[in-house]
Amino acid sequence: MGLEIVQIVIFLAAVLLAAKPLGSYMARVYEGRPCGLDRVGGPLERLIYRIGGINPTSEMSWQRYAISALAFGLAGFVLLYGLMRLQGLLPGNPEHMTAVAPDLAFNTATSFITNTNWQAYGGETTMSHLTQMAGLAVQNFLSAAAGLAVMAALVRGFARKTCATIGNFWVDVTRTTLYILMPLSIILALVLVSQGVAQTLGAFPRTALVEPTKDANGVAVDQQTIAVGPMASQEAIKELGTNGGGFFNANSAHPLENPTPLSNFLEMLAILLLPAAACHMFGKMVGDRRQGWALLAAMLVMYVGLFTLCWLSERGGTPQLAGAGADIRPSALQAGGNMEGKEVRFGIVSSALFATAATGTSCGAVNSMHDSYTPLGGLAPMWLMQLGEVVFGGVGSGLYGMLIFAIVTVFIAGLMVGRTPEYLGKKIEIFEMKMASLVVLVPVLVALIGTAIAVVTAAGRAGAANPGPHGFSEILYAYSSTANNNGSAFAGINANTVFYNVSTGLAMLMGRFLFKIPVLAIAGALAAKKSIPVSPGTLTTHGPLFVSLLVAVVLIVGALSFVPALALGPIVEHLMMIGR
C-alpha cells in the first residue's frame, strides 16, 4: 500500500506544482499581454484576424459573445458531420472506411463540438485517418478553446467594473489554441511517441501470430491486424482539452494509446493540468490569488474523497471473484483486487486515479472499463460527473461551473446572516441567481429525465448489457455523462442505436449550450456592476470556512439530485454484492 500512496501523492503534487506557473501564463494570454510565444504565434494570429475580418481590439457584449460561440459550434458541427458522411470519398483512408451512418454522425459531431466526446462508435473500425485528424482532433482543440474562452469571459466579468463588454470570442479562441493548447500538445505528443504511442499515416500492419488461434466460428486465424494511425497527436489534445474521445474503442486502456505507466501518469497530469491552472489564473486576473486557491482546495478535497472510495473499493475486489477461484489479495507480485476490465501495467491505483481524474473533469477518457468496476468503485466516477463536472471540471467549464457554485454558496451564506450576498466585490442579485439556478439545474434535469425516458421505453431498456441494477446504472451513467459533457461510459451499453444516438446527442447539446449561455449572461451582468468595497460584514471567500461551505453546497446539491437514482443502481448492487 505504501508505494500506491506514494504514486497518489506524486500525482497530486505534480498537478499543484504545475498549476501556478501555467495559471500565470494563461492569465497573460487572456489579458492580451506578451506570453513568450508571440514571435511564433503572432503571424498566424494576425493572419487569422485578417482573413476573418476581425478587429482584435474590438470587444463584445455578452449577447454577441454567446452568438459567436453558438455560430462557431454550429459551423464546427457542419464541418465534422460532412467529413464523416463523405469520408469514403475523401483521401486519408487507407483502411477504406465507409460513410458514417446519419444518426451516428449526428451523435459524434454533437459529441465533439460540445467537448463531450461520448463515443457511440469504435474508432479503429469506423473512422478514417482523415476524419480522426481533420475532424475529431480539430474539435478536440476547438471545443476546448471555446470552453476556455467562455471561462475567460466570466473571469473578466468579475475582474471588470461598470464595463459593457466581456472580451472578443474570436480572439479568445484563437489565442487559446495557438498559445495554450498547441504548445502543450506538441510537447506531450512527442513524449508519448517516445513511450510507444504510434504516430503514422500508414495502413494497419498485418503480423504473424506466434501461436495461431481460432475465431468465434472456429476459423483458423494466423495473423494479427494492428490498428495504428496518427494517434499521439490526437492523444495529447484528447487529455489536455479534457475531451476524451479515443483513437481506439478501448481509449486510453489500449496499449498503443497508453503504453507505459509513465505515459499514463502524463496523460492523467494532462487531464487535470488546465482545469487546475485555471483556478490560479482566476485568482491572478481578479487580483487576489487566494480566491483561486480556495476554489482549487475545494476541488481537491472532493477529488481525494471520491478517489479514495473508488481506489479502496477496487482494491478490495469482490466476493464473487474470490468465490470463483481468483486470488484477489494485493501483494508485491500482483495488484490483486478487481482486475476485470483493467490493465496489468496500471493495476488498481493508476486505474482509479485515472477514472476519477477523467470523470471529475469532463474528460471522459478511460484506461479501464468502468462498467466492470465494483458497485461503489463505479459510483465514484458516476457521482463525480453528476456533481456537475466541477471537481477540476472540464477545461474552462470546470472553473465556470465552480464559480457558479461559488455564487450559489455566497447567496446561501447571505440568506443565513441576512445580508445581500456579494462575491469579489460584486453584488449577487436576482438576475445572477436565476441564471445560476438554471446552470445548476439543467444538467441534473437532463440526466434524470433522459434516464427516466430510457428506462420506460423498450428502445432504451434494450441498450442495457448487464442484468439487474447494473443495467440501470449503465443507463444512468450514459445520461449523466452526456448531460454533463463528460463522455465516458459504462461501455457495455449498446449506445449505437437511433434512440441513444439522438437522445444522448440532445442531452449533450442541452448540457453544453443551456449551460454556457446563462454563464455568459452572468458574465455580462457582473461586468456591468460597480465594485463595492469590502466591509466588516463581507463574507471572506478565501478561507477554510468558505471552502467548506462551497464543498457542502456542491455535495448537497449533488446528493439531493442523485441519491434516489444512485440507490436504485450502484447502492442496491453493493448491498446485493456483500449480502451474498
Next chain:
Amino acid sequence: MLQMLRQTLGVLILLAVITGLAYPLVITGIAQVAFPHQANGSLVVRGGKTIGSELIGQPFTAAGYFWSRPSATTPMPYNAANSGGSNLGPLNPDLQKQVADRVAALRAADPNAPAAVPVDLVTASASGLDPDISPAAALVQAPRIAKARGLDEGQVRQLIDHHTQGRQLGVLGEPRVNVLALNLALDDLAPPRPPESRPHD
C-alpha cells in the same frame, strides 16, 4: 450576418488547417525521424518476419507457452483491430462463470496449480490486448511450462525474473511481465515440442 459568417468560417477553417493538418503532420514527421520504432507500432521482427508488436498481447493456449490474460475482443481474442473489454458488471453471472471456467482450465493443464489463481490471469483486460501479466500470474504457470518444455522449474523462474519489469522510475504503475517477450525467450531457451505432443491445443 455576413460579417459573422466570415468571422466564423475564417477562424474555423484556419484553425482546422493548423490543428487538423499542420499539427499532426509535423508530429508525424518528427516522430518518424526521432522514434521510428515506436511511431510505427513497436513491431517485433524476427528472422525477417514481423511477428507482432511489443505492446500488443497475443493469445497463447499451448501448455508450453505462458498464457496471456483472457481477451474479450471479437470475433477472436487479441483482435488488435477491434479493442475492448468484456464490460461485464461485477455481479453478472456470466462473469462469475467465465472466471470459474478459466480457473478450471488452468487446473486442468496443471493439476498442482494452487487453489486460488492470480486474479489478472482469469479476468479480461480493458483493451483485450494487454501485453502483460503480473509476476504472480507468470510464476503460477512455471511448473506447467517446465514440464511441457522438459526444463528445470528453476530455469523457468529465472527466465520470468529476468523478464519482470519493475515499476517505471521506481514508483509508477505495477510490476509486470511481457508475455510475448517471455514466450519468445522461452522458444530460444528450449524450442517447443512438435504440436501433436501438446496436451491442450
